[in-house]
Amino acid sequence: MKLLTHNLLQCIVPACRKHHYPLKVTASLLNVEENPFDAIFASRMLERLEYNILLEAYNSLRQDGQPELPPAVPEDGASNEVFLQSLFFAINCLDVVEGAMTCSSCGRIYPIHNSIPNMIVRAIEGEQPPQSIEKEQEDEEEEESEN
């Protein structure tokens, strides 16, 4: 999972909706992908990202020798090549292979395995789980027991 995706994800528990953001990301295995730098993409994403969340997540994962992100978006951010390169590295090259994301509000853990985060939970307290509409199968079971 790259940090661009992390920037889009929130805890799915409705009670956490108001303070769902951000999920705290931890990693036990990181990978760096060598994707070719794409200035158009980086500048387009800059407008849409929550920069503070990206900065916090990136700084917690950054290793020595990897580019640094400034504490705030520079004024000429969309045209500053050096800044865009580090932004591109942060959102599209650094890949969390093994790790987890934790909701700061409810403490739920979303595991990341093989670069794929699992964002589903089995049931949420206080919410009626969706009931099956598969009547057919029940009918069948009944029929079989009759026989």
Place this chain on the structure above:
Amino acid sequence: MTVDISDTDIYPFVTVSGITENEALEFSKREIMLKAIYSEISSGTTLDEAFQNLRDLSDSSFNELVRPYITGNSSIKIVYDSFGSKTYEYSDWTSKIYHPMLSCFRDCHPVIDLKSPDTSFYVIEDRFSEEHPNNPFPHPPRFLICREVAVGPRKLLKQFDLSKRRYIGTTSMKAHLSFICANLGLVRPGSLVLDPYCGTMSIGLSCAAFGGTVIGGDLDIPCIRGKPERNIFHNFQDQHLPRPDLVIVDQTRSPFALRPIFDAIITDPPYGIREGCKTIGTKQTPTPQAESTAAPSDGMTFQPTVQHSLSSTLSELLNFASQTLVMGGRLVFWVPSTKSAPNTPPFHPSLTFISQATQPLNPRWSRKLITMEKVREHEDYFTNPGEDDPFADALNFREFYFDHQQKSGRELKKEAKRNKKLQKQRDISEKPGSSDEHS
């Protein structure tokens, strides 16, 4: 650029005017349904007439359309192609086509190079009307003499063919259709694309081929993870495309932040026929204890799922798209449909309807590819059941399919069993009466 598309539904030639050569080249890199773009030099109802018209071209037209490509050292090739059966036999081509064509080139003597010519001249015979006599736009047979400007991107279809992929599933979309989806979603370098029901990422692969960055989500854990030696990442790696980001999601409780971020959402939602419309849940109400012990700690746990209606899947998709698309972003999705269904496009206050295309799957049901564009800020919109629901048809689709389309052998067996049972009961209730009569 103006396009005459009055009869393109079935007619294989489209007349385009006011397009520059560079535009044509750009166009031909993307339009997957395009064979080639030709610049017309002359035409006629017979081959002789077409050649005569070429000979009669004014000097200025000849200097503009033909001369630049046949002077000096430039090499050419002449190709005879046709739609419908060819009038001329292969043995006649040299005397009837190549020599007359060369004689039309006035004072120029171009070099002939069949392997890698600078320019290809085409003599195209159009006998579409003869092949399809019932078409509503009959054209008389005609001959076109033209120059090839650009060749369509059909080599992509070979390169991305399903049979060449390491990892596919039962419902992987054909390369052709995925490229059409990517075109309708206006995917270009710098685009961020989401496919919330990605399966084996067929659509995502085409979007990445056009330069988009793709995020895929699916509920089916074994499908999205694949196997260590063959999974979605390998398909991207084999095409030398950047790896997409994958997320295991349940779209009924979407984990994506609801703010405008995606340039396009392109997806093929499950209809409940070959892929189930599912959401996370169990048939029994889980006890808190069971919940805590069953927490998916390793991320590989198989989730119990229950049926989810297609209609709510689709209205969720529309609301989700109107919240997460940027202004001008596109939503492209497939819905199943039947022949008898009304042809009303889906409605959402913040999305405007762009187009729909139907793919007939069998004589009775088909699926539609719907494109919508975000034009206004989001507002929630839910239809009440029965109240001009755009997907009322899709809502009943699963039942319709299984009830009327093809009763499977198992269902027929079940019905026969039920009838037998009823017959037995009737026999039993009739027996006492009949025995009375005898006594």
